[in-house]
Amino acid sequence: xxxxxxxxxxxxxxxxxxxxxxxxxxxxxxxxxxxxxxxxxxxxxxxxxxxxxxxxxxxxxxxxxxxxxxxxxxxxxxxxxxxxxxxxxxxxxxxxxxxxxxxxxxxxxxxxxxxxxxxxxxxxxxxxxxxxxxxxxxxxxxxxxxxxxxxxxxxxxxxxxxxxxxxxxxxxxxxxxxxxxxxxxxxxxxxxxxxxxxxxxxxxxxxxxxxxxxxxxxxxxxxxxxxxxxxxxxxxxxxxxxxxxxxxxxxxxxxxxxxxxxxxxxxxxxxxxxxxxxxxxxxxxxxxxxxxxxxxxxxxxxxxxxxxxxxxxxxxxxxxxxxxxxxxxxxxxxxxxxxxxxxxxxxxxxxxxxxxxxxxxxxxxxxxxxxxxxxxxxxxxxxxxxxxxxxxxxxxxxxxxxxxxxxxxxxxxxxxxxxxxxxxxxxxxxxxxxxxxxxxxxxxxxxxxxxxxxxxxxxxxxxxxxxxxxxxxxxxxxxxxxxxxxxxxxxxxxxxxxxxxxxxxxxxxxxxxxxxxxxxxxxxxxxxxxxxxxxxxxxxxxxxxxxxxxxxxxxxxxxxxxxxxxxxxxxxxxxxxxxxx
Numbered sequence: 162x163x164x165x166x167x168x169x170x171x172x173x174x175x176x177x178x179x180x181x182x183x184x185x186x187x188x189x190x191x192x193x194x195x196x197x198x199x200x201x202x203x204x205x206x207x208x209x210x211x212x213x214x215x216x217x218x219x220x221x222x223x224x225x226x227x228x229x230x231x232x233x234x235x236x237x238x239x240x241x242x243x244x245x246x247x248x249x250x251x252x253x254x255x256x257x258x259x260x261x262x263x264x265x266x267x268x269x270x271x272x273x274x275x276x277x278x279x280x281x282x283x284x285x286x287x288x289x290x291x292x293x294x295x296x297x298x299x300x301x302x303x304x305x306x307x308x309x310x311x312x313x314x315x316x317x318x319x320x321x322x323x324x325x326x327x328x329x330x331x332x333x334x335x336x337x338x339x340x341x342x343x344x345x346x347x348x349x350x351x352x353x354x355x356x357x358x359x360x361x362x363x364x365x366x367x368x369x370x371x372x373x374x375x376x377x378x379x380x381x382x383x384x385x386x387x388x389x390x391x392x393x394x395x396x397x398x399x400x401x402x403x404x405x406x407x408x409x410x411x412x413x414x415x416x417x418x419x420x421x422x423x424x425x426x427x428x429x430x431x432x433x434x435x436x437x438x439x440x441x442x443x444x445x446x447x448x449x450x451x452x453x454x455x456x457x458x459x460x461x462x463x464x465x466x467x468x469x470x471x472x473x474x475x476x477x478x479x480x481x482x483x484x485x486x487x488x489x490x491x492x493x494x495x496x497x498x499x500x501x502x503x504x505x506x507x508x509x510x511x512x513x514x515x516x517x518x519x520x521x522x523x524x525x526x527x528x529x530x531x532x533x534x535x536x537x538x539x540x541x542x543x544x545x546x547x548x549x550x551x552x553x554x555x556x557x558x559x560x561x562x563x564x565x566x567x568x569x570x571x572x573x574x575x576x577x578x579x580x581x582x583x584x585x586x587x588x589x590x591x592x593x594x595x596x597x598x599x600x601x602x603x604x605x606x607x608x609x610x611x612x613x614x615x616x617x618x619x620x621x622x623x624x625x626x627x628x629x630x631x632x633x634x635x636x637x638x639x640x641x642x643x644x645x646x647x648x649x650x651x652x653x654x655x656x657x658x659x660x661x662x663x664x665x666x667x668x669x670x671x672x673x674x675x676x677x678x679x680x681x682x683x684x685x686x687x688x689x690x691x692x693x694x695x696x697x698x699x700x701x702x703x704x705x706x707x708x709x710x711x712x713x714x715x716x717x718x719x720x721x722x723x724x725x726x727x728x729x730x731x732x733x734x735x736x737x738x739x740x741x742x
Contacts, residue, residue: 169230172255187226191256192233198251200237201259203244211236211248218257220264222291230264232256267292272306275299276737279725300728303736311336311343311739316366317386318711319375321349322718331731332375333718335711337368342714345735351378358382368708369697370394376694390697391708392661399657402687404603406650408515408523409683411599417640418596421632479524486523489516518682523599534567535560535575542572546579602640605633606647607654650681666702669695714738 169177169189180189197206218230236250250259257264263271271294274283280296287294314336321330332346332354346353351374358364359382368389369375379388407414485506492502499517503510515523535542538560545556557565557572565572597605641648653676660668669691676688691698700706721737722729 169228172253175232175253175256182226185227187223187228188231189220189228190231190233193235193251193253195251198235198237198249200239200241200244200246200249201252202246202249203239203241205239205241205244207237207240207249209238209240211238216257217262218264219262219267221267221270225291227291227293268302271299271302275303276740279721279737280728281726282724296728300733303733306736306740308735308739309741311341313361313363314338314343315364316368316706317343317364318708318714319354319367319369319379320391320708320711320715321370321372322715333711333715335714337366337706337710340710341741342718342738345718345731345738347731350374351381354378355382358386366706368706368711370708371398371690371694371697376697387700388697389700389704389706390694392701393708393712395661395691395698395701396658398687398690399654400603400607402683403606403650403654404599405515405518406646406681406683407599407602407606409518409520410644410647411519411523412521413644414599414602414640415596417643418636421636421639422596483522486516486519489513493517533571535565535571538563538565539575542575546576551576551580602637605637606640606651607658646681649679650684653679653681653684661702664702666699669699669702 169180169191171177171191174193174195175191176194178190178192180187182188197208199206213233213235216232216234218232220228220230222228232253234250234253236248239246239249252259255265258268261268271287271292274287274294277283278286280300283299284294284296287299316337318335318337320333320335322333323330330349332349334343334346334357335341336343344357346357349372354375355378358379362383364383364386366389367379367383367386368391369379370391371394376388379386485508488506489502489508492505493499497505499510499513502508503513506513541563542556542560545559550556553573553576554569556576557569560567560572637651641651653672656672656675659665660672673688673691676684679685718734718738722734725733
């Protein structure tokens with residue numbers, strides 16, 4: 162057997178006596194050479210040796226081979242008559258802690274594996290590095306390491322994060338100047354935040370979201386601190402108020418969208434460029450196709466028209482939502498309050514309030530699909546389908562030869578609408594356009610996502626074969642002409658957005674007066690929340706502090722939590738999130 166040169170980095174007070182190699186292990190014998198030892202109880206030095214024994218320690222692997230250290234440790238007599246211990250064992254803390262089964266440097270490597278990767282991933286990597294460990298061992302190592310105390314910040318960011326979304330939330334505290342998390346609180350109540358601020362005095366600026374619990378806790382725990390509302394949450398609350406207003410007027414929005422879509426369909430049908438011209442069938446050379454693709458395509462056969470398949474669960478729930486809508490209005494006409502209706506029907510209060518504010522049943526608009534990888538292959542699929550090749554497996558293999566990396570199910574879903582043949586045999590290539598949802602119209606109305614060069618956006622699909630496009634500028638202009646309430650909401654909303662972006666706190670009072678003078682119930686509710694937290698809103702419109710760093714730390718916290726495979730308890734999260742790398 163080849164014996165490589167091996168050097169063990171022993172401390173200065175230790176001597177390597179011998180080492181041996183086996184099939185899967187290197188054993189090193191180390192002996193302590195300290196002349197004296199300190200008693201761990203009284204701290205008195207002693208020279209009188211009583212006996213010795215051997216300790217077995219695991220060390221860092223060497224070239225993928227496990228290393229075992231046999232350490233000879235001595236026992237000493239304590240010469241202090243007042244000490245409670247008569248015999249003690251010498252301490253070799255530079256090599257290993259008392260009662261430890263691993264060397265200090267191996268223990269530090271294990272800690273870094275658990276800190277950076279967590280239990281499951283860290284254990285898999287450790288096994289590849291010849292360090293056999295279990296996930297529980299890594300997590301125990303993390304729990305044994307205390308989190309270092311951090312200095313009290315001057316500017317503090319506060320926001321909530323979800324243990325389990327919709328059920329259990331905690332609070333994260335971030336130092337906005339050093340951009341480091343300080344603490345993870347187990348809940349998001351005012352009392353918990355107040356106690357932490359009282360124990361850590363010295364905070365002068367608190368940036369938070371618009372939750373009332375955080376405002377109350379900060380006011381009671383740090384009355385001297387200046388509270389700042391988060392600007393992003395202000396804009397988000399404004400858009401949600403506008404969305405509720407659009408939901409109340411959604412029948413008009415839907416009617417206008419359908420009129421414009423019908424007009425676009427008529428123009429595209431009468432345009433000469435809209436008629437598809439016959440094109441020759443373009444296939445790759447036979448030499449480039451796999452052997453299974455060299456079979457001749459099947460002869461075209463007419464597919465009988467069938468009934469469309471059943472819709473998704475979202476569509477089948479529409480009658481149930483309509484029945485709930487009617488029950489809510491029936492109970493409201495009987496004089497029952499909103500909270501009692503919500504408890505009786507087991508519905509959220511926000512849903513009951515939205516149903517009562519809507520003049521008609523607020524139907525859900527279908528969500529338009531996003532850009533897909535298969536979109537650029539749809540013209541080729543259409544050619545092959547019209548040529549008679551209507552087998553999804555064959556089409557998928559042909560697309561693989563052309564560079565497509567998607568799955569067979571993606572191709573099968575793309576050709577499924579084409580199987581619903583019309584009586585004359587023309588396949589339905591693109592789905593029928595649908596009106597935009599209230600959420601999408603709220604973004605258009607407030608001009609947050611309007612492009613400068615291409616104002617035309619697709620309504621339902623982003624496939625190249627779709628030709629129905631809705632000009633959002635023309636749509637919003639026509640909508641504002643027909644509905645003065647939405648036109649007034651657009652004017653007030655854009656004024657508030659400009660106020661936030663340009664930090665014009667002096668214009669807030671005039672804007673609030675204009676909203677209160679209007680008849681827009683949704684915006685008046687938004688203003689009521691601003692007036693209840695006016696000092697923090699004024700500070701947000703005049704100072705540069707923001708809660709963006711806190712949101713970034715929450716994103717990191719969520720990533721670490723998901724990496725821990727359901728074992729992310731608060732103590733482990735605190736160690737991995739708060740401990741400086």
